[in-house]
Amino acid sequence: MNTADTISTHRARPANLLWLLALVGAAMIPWFTGSTFHFHIAIMVCIAAMATGGLAVIAWVGQLSLAHAAFAGVGAYTSVLLVTRLDVPVLLGLPAGGLAAGTVAFLIGSPLLRLRGVYFVLITFAMNELFRLVMLDIPAYSGGSSGIVGIPKISVFGQTLSRHQDVYPFMLICLVLVMGLLVLIRNGQLGRRFAAVEENLTLAESSGIPTARTQNLAFTIGSAIAGFAGALLAHYIGFISPETFGFQLSVSYVIMLVTGGRLALWGPLVGALFLTPLPEFLRGAVEYQHIIYGVVLIAVLRFLPQGLAGLPAQIARAKGGRP
Amino acid sequence: MSAVLEVSDLTKRFGGLAALSNVSFAAEEGAITGLIGPNGAGKTTCFNLITGTLPATSGTIRFKGRDIGGLSPHQVVEHGLARTFQAATTFPDVSVRENILRGALLRHPLGLGAAIFGGAKARAAERDANQTVDEVMDALDLSDHAERIAGTLAYGHQKRLGVAIGLATRPSLLLLDEPAAGLNPDEVDRFATMLGEIKARFGMSVLVVEHHMRLIMRICDQIIVLDHGEKIAEGAPDVVRDDPKVIEAYLGAEHA
Amino acid sequence: MSFLIAQSLINGVILGTLYLLMAIGFTLAFGVMRIVNFAHGEFYMIGAFCALIGVTWLGLPFPITLALTIAFAILLGAVVERLVFRPFRADELSGMIASLGLAMILQHGALILFGPDPQAFPSLVSGVFRWGALIVPKSRALALGIGIVILLVFYVFLMHTRHGRALRALVQDQEVAAVFGVRLEIMYPLGLGLGVALAAVAGGLMAPLFGVSPFIGGTPLLKAFIVVILGGLGSIPGAALAAILLGLIESFTSSFISASAADIVTFALVIGVLLVRPAGLLGRAET
Numbered sequence: 001m002n003t004a005d006t007i008s009t010h011r012a013r014p015a016n017l018l019w020l021l022a023l024v025g026a027a028m029i030p031w032f033t034g035s036t037f038h039f040h041i042a043i044m045v046c047i048a049a050m051a052t053g054g055l056a057v058i059a060w061v062g063q064l065s066l067a068h069a070a071f072a073g074v075g076a077y078t079s080v081l082l083v084t085r086l087d088v089p090v091l092l093g094l095p096a097g098g099l100a101a102g103t104v105a106f107l108i109g110s111p112l113l114r115l116r117g118v119y120f121v122l123i124t125f126a127m128n129e130l131f132r133l134v135m136l137d138i139p140a141y142s143g144g145s146s147g148i149v150g151i152p153k154i155s156v157f158g159q160t161l162s163r164h165q166d167v168y169p170f171m172l173i174c175l176v177l178v179m180g181l182l183v184l185i186r187n188g189q190l191g192r193r194f195a196a197v198e199e200n201l202t203l204a205e206s207s208g209i210p211t212a213r214t215q216n217l218a219f220t221i222g223s224a225i226a227g228f229a230g231a232l233l234a235h236y237i238g239f240i241s242p243e244t245f246g247f248q249l250s251v252s253y254v255i256m257l258v259t260g261g262r263l264a265l266w267g268p269l270v271g272a273l274f275l276t277p278l279p280e281f282l283r284g285a286v287e288y289q290h291i292i293y294g295v296v297l298i299a300v301l302r303f304l305p306q307g308l309a310g311l312p313a314q315i316a317r318a319k320g321g322r323p
Numbered sequence: 324m325s326a327v328l329e330v331s332d333l334t335k336r337f338g339g340l341a342a343l344s345n346v347s348f349a350a351e352e353g354a355i356t357g358l359i360g361p362n363g364a365g366k367t368t369c370f371n372l373i374t375g376t377l378p379a380t381s382g383t384i385r386f387k388g389r390d391i392g393g394l395s396p397h398q399v400v401e402h403g404l405a406r407t408f409q410a411a412t413t414f415p416d417v418s419v420r421e422n423i424l425r426g427a428l429l430r431h432p433l434g435l436g437a438a439i440f441g442g443a444k445a446r447a448a449e450r451d452a453n454q455t456v457d458e459v460m461d462a463l464d465l466s467d468h469a470e471r472i473a474g475t476l477a478y479g480h481q482k483r484l485g486v487a488i489g490l491a492t493r494p495s496l497l498l499l500d501e502p503a504a505g506l507n508p509d510e511v512d513r514f515a516t517m518l519g520e521i522k523a524r525f526g527m528s529v530l531v532v533e534h535h536m537r538l539i540m541r542i543c544d545q546i547i548v549l550d551h552g553e554k555i556a557e558g559a560p561d562v563v564r565d566d567p568k569v570i571e572a573y574l575g576a577e578h579a
Numbered sequence: 580m581s582f583l584i585a586q587s588l589i590n591g592v593i594l595g596t597l598y599l600l601m602a603i604g605f606t607l608a609f610g611v612m613r614i615v616n617f618a619h620g621e622f623y624m625i626g627a628f629c630a631l632i633g634v635t636w637l638g639l640p641f642p643i644t645l646a647l648t649i650a651f652a653i654l655l656g657a658v659v660e661r662l663v664f665r666p667f668r669a670d671e672l673s674g675m676i677a678s679l680g681l682a683m684i685l686q687h688g689a690l691i692l693f694g695p696d697p698q699a700f701p702s703l704v705s706g707v708f709r710w711g712a713l714i715v716p717k718s719r720a721l722a723l724g725i726g727i728v729i730l731l732v733f734y735v736f737l738m739h740t741r742h743g744r745a746l747r748a749l750v751q752d753q754e755v756a757a758v759f760g761v762r763l764e765i766m767y768p769l770g771l772g773l774g775v776a777l778a779a780v781a782g783g784l785m786a787p788l789f790g791v792s793p794f795i796g797g798t799p800l801l802k803a804f805i806v807v808i809l810g811g812l813g814s815i816p817g818a819a820l821a822a823i824l825l826g827l828i829e830s831f832t833s834s835f836i837s838a839s840a841a842d843i844v845t846f847a848l849v850i851g852v853l854l855v856r857p858a859g860l861l862g863r864a865e866t
Contacts, residue, residue: 064672111854118615118671122808123853129801130846137839181439188445189428189438196425199414206374206408208400208429208492217435251679258676290687297680301673302666 019266026273027172030165039164041277046171047233049272050178052256054225056268057185059257061218062198063113066250067124068226070131071101073245075227076234080151081141083235090154094231101227102220109216116201128250135242147241154235167236174232178225179269185221186265194218198263226253255293259300261307270309327352327496327528328373328404333382335368335552342368343552345382350496350545355522355529357539357560360549361572366532367409369549370500373530374406375399387495400429405494409501411481413488415474422473422484423459426491427452455491462521463487479510483517490521496528503535511535515542540564548572582712587834588827593719595826596726600781601799602806602818603733604774610750610813611770614664615675619778620800621685626652626779627786627795628693631700641703645725648783649776656775657768664771682796689793697792722784729780733773737815746770750813778803808849 030038051072058065075097082088082096108127115123135142142148154161154170161167185191196204197211205211234240252275260271275296279289300307306314326349335343343365350356358366371377373384375396384392386404394402405426414422431448438445460466463483468476473484482502489497502518503511515538522529533539539546539560546563548556550572556563563569601623608614626648633644663681667674704717737743745766748756757763781799789795806825810817825845832841 118675126846126849133842184439188441189433203412205396206406207426207488208397210397287691290683294680294683298677301677
């Protein structure tokens with residue numbers, strides 16, 4: 001993050017406006033084509049972007065979590081169990097899922113966050129595995145390895161959103177809310193604290209910023225967003241199992257974040273927008289999909305350390321001008 | 324004059340090794356106190372204990388009459404005791420203004436709601452914080468560089484920026500860790516003048532660890548000398564300068 | 580009861596030896612290059628396929644197949660070091676993320692080449708060794724025997740050859756090693772190559788026992804990961820201790836409680852160790 005970004009988001013520059021229009025245009029595509037399949041892809045982009053957005057908040061304080069799928073799982077199971085066992089409306093179950101994931105993150109955050117860098121990655125990796133194993137061990141709640149099927153669809157004011165084109169606007173609203181939250185965090189005092197902690201933890205602490213509490217706050221917010229996105233996923237797909245929220249899902253969030261830009265505000269959205277539909281453009285070569293993911297990840301790390309969202313600035317720099 | 328910082332019987336052991344043993348001293352209100360000694364005398368350890376970076380093995384640290392032992396570094400800063408680092412330590416990727424703003428946050432805190440959702444309170448806090456930043460930049464002669472990216476500044480400016488971040492937390496005692504290290508003689512002179520000015524302007528006391536003897540003798544009202552983790556002398560600059568124990572510690576260290 | 584204990588002990592040691600084979604390469608990559616290699620399990624998978632190709636397609640004897648596997652793996656490791664990891668030497672986190680990408684490429688590459696179905700491996704030996712009530716299948720004993728021989732060879736290499744000493748020096752202190760003329764351009768590919776080779780050998784040894792498919796890398800990676808956390812990232816003696824410990828814990832917990840309990844116990848242990856002693860049981864403190 002740099003100040004140019006921070007300041008420019010307050011004023012709508014023409015370039016930013018163009019990007020915004022492009023985003024809105026991209027969001028409209030399914031309505032133009034009318035294809036159910038495109039609605040499905042667009043919905044998956046929304047969910048992935050939200051979950052990755054949560055991961056980004058954690059990355060803003062300098063930590064990379066490989067337990068993100070587990071928090072999505074906590075949210076998903078919380079909402080599904082509330083809705084199916086206690087007849088709670090889905091509309092309440094979704095935020096409850098976020099709340100549950102955030103609470104868990106808050107409780108385990110302070111010991112975990114004492115570890116940094118690869119050590120934090122490793123312990124979150126272990127937490128994700130532990131979550132999967134424990135869930136498999138309590139089939140009465142988790143459905144075991146066969147999971148839970150027939151999860152109720154999202155319904156708003158008694159209206160069940162059963163068709164893809166009905167769910168999509170709801171998902172878009174959720175995405176706008178989550179991205180709005182990210183923008184507010186990034187541009188407010190909290191964002192300033194997060195950036196200070198990310199850039200120089202020691203200096204941040206001795207400038208009076210409670211770094212441990214700040215990191216835990218980011219971890220809590222980010223994991224809560226993951227929980228919310230996980231709950232959305234569960235009610236949309238209609239099926240979850242402990243394996244749904246395994247290592248692979250955590251890795252795919254990491255890939256989207258890194259590809260979009262680890263510290264860029266719009267990184268999660270760009271990453272999800274680029275990687276979620278990618279396999280569909282490669283229809284003839286579905287089996288190459290993961291290989292392409294892997295190559296993209298390594299290439300982005302190597303040549304675009306700021307991610308795709310940082311590409312315009314990087315091009316501007318290469319041309320000799322300042323971004 | 325009364326003591327703003329009182330350190331008594333401060334001891335730190337690493338394993339069996341005593342880095343600091345039973346050191347007691349006081350920093351007077353409104354004064355510049357120097358902490359000197361040969362390499363390995365325990366100055367930095369002493370700094371780290373006072374700022375909460377390391378836990379003390381035993382002893383007490385009282386700041387403005389309150390025991391601050393066992394507090395974490397950010398809590399110590401909150402009580403009004405800020406520090407700078409030996410190397411030029413800044414947030415290198417953001418502007419000078421943003422650097423100092425991050426220090427100024429401390430005195431303009433917001434609740435979680437206002438911190439996220441903004442509002443009138445947040446705007447007022449932002450305005451006040453920026454006022455503090457302007458004042459600090461003016462005092463340290465950094466105003467011309469406000470929008471420069473910190474990492475691109477000259478070393479001397481970066482060191483001054485380090486002081487500015489500390490100053491923005493509005494400390495009543497500022498701890499400077501070798502502020503002259505890496506500066507050229509002109510910059511050292513300029514820093515000495517500037518330090519006197521900011522001390523008066525912001526009404527604070529200063530505790531400074533420094534190797535640069537000329538600077539220490541020039542700016543300090545009182546000097547504490549450490550050697551091998553123990554206090555061997557203390558007093559006004561000219562008294563300390565002529566103390567045979569101090570001469571021996573320095574010569575001994577040089578001849579060893 | 581004492582019979583069950585003895586049997587668990589034997590099984591635990593066998594498991595531990597195999598885990599050690601996996602873990603040493605993982606810990607070596609971290610010790611030498613600061614890489615947390617999430618693709619390590621895929622090299623196990625590749626080793627298993629090498630063995631399958633050698634024995635069933637080419638009809639080579641098992642020992643020659645293993646030797647070829649080792650040679651191929653060292654080469655592969657060196658190439659991977661140059662193409663994937665070299666740009667991230669100064670950046671642990673990026674190197675680790677890159678290894679996640681590498682793992683996907685390798686696993687799905689194997690999927691395209693060999694298909695998803697598990698492939699049977701012809702058994703090399705059959706029957707069991709019996710001592711009273713204790714039973715050890717000969718296939719396991721063979722894997723254990725070869726595994727121990729390879730570990731011993733590796734130990735001698737590490738302790739008594741110039742390159743081995745250079746590797747150990749790198750693990751101890753990068754800068755000092757560089758000052759004393761350890762050539763990173765050679766040692767980095769060698770370090771990763773050897774680590775990869777050990778994983779591939781483990782895969783080759785296990786192939787006759789567990790079969791071969793593109794997805795078999797996950798579990799060994801997990802075991803290596805657990806061992807290395809418990810022993811301390813980068814610590815080879817720590818890995819040795821932790822591998823045997825893990826083998827025993829798993830074997831005893833699954834004999835006396837249940838297999839899923841064994842997994843939960845070990846992961847809880849991993850988290851506990853990371854929280855209390857991030858440097859591992861024998862590791863040096865990280866600063």
